[in-house]
Amino acid sequence: MPRVVPAVTRALDILELFLDHPPLSAREITERLGLPRTTVHELLVTLVARSYLISVPGQPARFRLGMPVLQLGAAFAGQLDLVREAQDVAQDVAAACDEAVHVAVLNGTDVIYLVKVDSTHPVRMVSAVGRRLPAHCTAVGKILLSSLDPTDLDTRLPDGDLPGMTPDSITDVGRLRAELDRVRAAGVAVDDGESDSAVRCVGAPVRDHTGATVAAMSVSAPIIRWAPASHAEWTRLVREGAATLSTRLGYRTPA
Known part of the structure; x- marks a missing residue:
């Protein structure tokens, strides 16, 4: 050797x-x-x-x-490939929880899914790489919106109501701002049937070498498998997975 x-x-x-x-x-x-x-x-x-x-x-x-x-x-930063690194980490997280794992980025007021690793369950959520959804209706989108500076957030949010995808979607801008405050404090976000009434998701931020939030990772599962114990476990796994991907992108946790 x-x-x-x-x-x-x-x-x-x-x-x-x-x-x-x-x-x-x-x-x-x-x-x-x-x-x-x-x-x-x-x-x-x-x-x-x-x-x-x-x-x-x-x-x-x-x-x-x-x-x-x-x-x-x-x-080093220039050689990184977000999709490649995200795919590797998402596969590990999906193997640990056997639920769908996504990695998405923000584009305007929408999120675009870059990576999806599906579960092996016969009942699974319908989604796809490249799909675009309103950010405020998703866990990954809430993470990404919460990372914006106030001025940037203001320019992206409408003066009127937000579009909804389900009866549980947040459509009031004031309520969304309060939700984003909670997300910043908690470091995780939840989609409680806001993009699909039959699905629940939990997401966490992915940071690059500068400390900026450049993507978000989520674990998603049908409501029939969403229980307090599994929610806690998936929250832990998505936090760890997002942290691992952040490390691969050069992020270093402050001492």
């Missing part, structure tokens, strides 16, 4: 310190990693020479991340 190079590992350990900490001095790096002072000095000299670390202006003994780190991150 190929040998891991200790010097490279230590250099990466130093760089990763800066993910959670402000500018650091050589002494602080030495204390946090427990490495010999001379080793840290040599690694810092190398990282500074390659501009992966730079001295803080006015504080030459303290260091921060340099431009090549940003360039590598941007290259």
Whole structure:
């Protein structure tokens, strides 16, 4: 098996310190990693020479991340394929709950489904990749609407009533705003028969490397299988699945 190079590992350990900490001095790096002072000095000299670390202006003994780190991150983000990554994660979530799993993005006031993994049950929901639905009627749509800044949300919502899909759809804008407040606080959203009277869904946000919510994932099931225990389990699974997909897209949970 190929040998891991200790010097490279230590250099990466130093760089990763800066993910959670402000500018650091050589002494602080030495204390946090427990490495010999001379080793840290040599690694810092190398990282500074390659501009992966730079001295803080006015504080030459303290260091921060340099431009090549940003360039590598941007290259990584550019290579990501949301659909491919979402399909892999959605399959894992669907296997765990044996219910339909969707991943969708926001387009205007609608959501578009990018990924669907179906359940193996004979009774299942009817949906398809590429389908467009009013965002406010769906769990994924509520997640995505709740992530918008107030000005953006205002421009998307009508002055009058919203269109409904079922008798349970939210059609009052004021009521929708209150619902979105609850979604932001809870970190999950529920479609309680609002897009299909026979179906219930729970959704969670998917974030990219910048922390922006770029998609949402949901677990959907016919009402005949929607019970308090299963709802709690599916909420846990969709949270974990959305978090896993976010990590694949470069999101890093704040320390």
